[in-house]
Structure formats: structure tokens, C-alpha cells
Amino acid sequence: MLYRASQVAASESTGARRLGELVEEFTHRVLDPAFPCIFAPRPVLEDTLLFGLAEAAEAAEAADLLAEAAGAISKEPEQIVVIFADLPGTGSLRAEREFSAGVLRLLRRMDRHDWPEATPLDPEDPRWVFWFEGVDFFFNFSTPGHQDRRSRNLGPAWTAVVQSRSSFDTVGGADHRARLRIRARLAEYDAVPPHTALGAYGDPDNHEAHQYFLGDGTDPGRSLVGVEDLRLPGRDA
Known part of the structure; x- marks a missing residue:
């Protein structure tokens, strides 16, 4: 189930207590005046975010929450959802990356909707977007394993922040000045330079899948999962 922060705080169940701890830490980090994303505080302060915890720390449970x-x-296009999971061996960037990739692979198998015909098949195409259940998703996977890239560490659990790609652009993604300001803040906040995979949707050198899970160093962007994992079944021929 998904809950607003105010609902989590009002619950006394065991699961809600752990979710409450994670929401509290997430809120603390996002409301830090130095946090790079200038758009992040507003939904936190307005209590519009939805939160969920995959208590079993399994890809299937995280995928079910992403279906929710x-x-x-679909009902509220600007809705942002945050999913947590306490993974075994927390702090292993490689394991956290593989868990993220496993969630995406599972979503592809679960999807009951056809992707738009205009959607490119190849994630290397700058116009490619990950569709799931009729929603053009953008994923931000943040983990405890990100140490130098602090902007991708939102607390002690694996964290997926998701929203519609189109709403992402509506809020500020198309604002070049805002992007420059955020990149400058990233340079101050992180112990490493802004990742080379970061870009603007539609630009010739931009690739969405590269941005979902950023490495902790300065290595060039690489797709989170293989191209074949993200192609559309039945449309490859």
C-alpha cells in the first residue's frame, strides 16, 4: 500500500513504524537547504508524496508497489511516489544496481498495456521512454551504496523515486536555467562531479536508461540493464 507521510505518522503498525523512519530520513535529506534538486522540497512540504515499503525486500513486492x-x-499525472526496500547486504552498490535492474525486468513482464507505437525500441534512442501500465515512467534509484554521489543516497534503504516523464518536464525539466542551477548545486553537494549521463530528454546525446542508476564515480553512463531487457516483446522483428 501507498501512504502520504501524514498517514504513516498516524499509524502504529510495525510496518508503518519502519516506513515512518525511512520517510523521516528521506524528508530530512530532501529538506536540507544544500540538497541539489530545487523542486524536491515542495511536494514534501505539501504532503503530496506517496510512500511505500517493500517489507520482504523482494523485486516482486517492489514491482507490485510500482504498479500501484x-x-x-494515471489519476494524478504530477504524482510522485517513493518506494523503499531494506535489501540484504545494504551498501553494496553492485547488489543495489542489480536489484534495480531486476525490478525493471519484472515490470516489463508484468505490463498489461501496449507501449505507444511511436516509442523507439532501442533505449539508446534519445526519444526512448520506459512505459509501464500506460504511464511514461522516469526512475531515480538512490541507495545507501552511493557514498560520494550523496544526491543519490536518500537514506538507509534502497529508494526508487518515480513519476511521469511528461510531468517531470512540466515541473522544470525543460527549464535550461533550472537545470544549470541544479548541476551547479550537484557539484557542491556531491564529492564527485555531476555524472556524464545526465542530460535533457530528446537531446541527441541523452539516454534515459543511463540516468536511472548513476554510478558513484565519474565513469561514463551505462544502461542500467541490457538493451534486450528493455525492448518491447512482439515489436522487435
Whole structure:
């Protein structure tokens, strides 16, 4: 289930207590005046974010919560959803990356909707977008394993922040000055330079899949999962 922060705080169940701890830490980090994303504080302060915890720390449970997120975004296009999971061996960037990739692979198998015909098949295409349950998703995977790239560490659990790609652009993604300001803040906040995979949707050198899970160093962007994992079944021929 997904809950607003105020609902989590009012619950006394065991699961809600852990979710509450994670929401509290997430809120603390996002409301830090130095946090790079200038758009992040508003939904936190307005209590519009939805939060969920995959208590079993399994990709299937995280995927089910993302299916619920798709329903919420379909009703409210600007809805942002945050999913947590306490993974075994927390702090292993490689394991956290693989868990993220496993979630995406599972979403592809679960999807009951056809992707728009205009959607490119190849994630290397700058116009490619990940569709799930009729929603054009953008994923931000942040983990405890990100040490130098602090902007991708939102607390002690694996964290997926998701929203519609189109709403992402509406809020500020198309504002060049805002992007420059955020990049400058990233340079101050992180112990490493802004990742080379970061870009603007539609630009010839931009690739969405590269941005979902950023490495902790300065290595060039690489797709989170293989191209074949993200192609559309039945449309490859």
C-alpha cells in the first residue's frame, strides 16, 4: 500500500513504524537547504508524496508497489511516489544496481498495456521512454551504496523515486536555467562531479536508461540493464 507521510505518522503498525523512519530520513535529506534538486522540497512540504515499503525486500513486492504507483499517477499525472526496500547486504552498490535492474525486468513482464507505437525500441534512442501500465515512467534509484554521489543516497534503504516523464518536464525539466542551477548545486553537494549521463530528454546525446542508476564515480553512463531487457516483446522483428 501507498501512504502520504501524514498517514504513516498516524499509524502504529510495525510496518508503518519502519516506513515512518525511512520517510523521516528521506524528508530530512530532501529538506536540507544544500540538497541539489530545487523542486524536491515542495511536494514534501505539501504532503503530496506517496510512500511505500517493500517489507520482504523482494523485486516482486517492489514491482507490485510500482504498479500501484502507476494507478496513482494515471489519476494524478504530477504524482510522485517513493518506494523503499531494506535489501540484504545494504551498501553494496553492485547488489543495489542489480536489484534495480531486476525490478525493471519484472515490470516489463508484468505490463498489461501496449507501449505507444511511436516509442523507439532501442533505449539508446534519445526519444526512448520506459512505459509501464500506460504511464511514461522516469526512475531515480538512490541507495545507501552511493557514498560520494550523496544526491543519490536518500537514506538507509534502497529508494526508487518515480513519476511521469511528461510531468517531470512540466515541473522544470525543460527549464535550461533550472537545470544549470541544479548541476551547479550537484557539484557542491556531491564529492564527485555531476555524472556524464545526465542530460535533457530528446537531446541527441541523452539516454534515459543511463540516468536511472548513476554510478558513484565519474565513469561514463551505462544502461542500467541490457538493451534486450528493455525492448518491447512482439515489436522487435
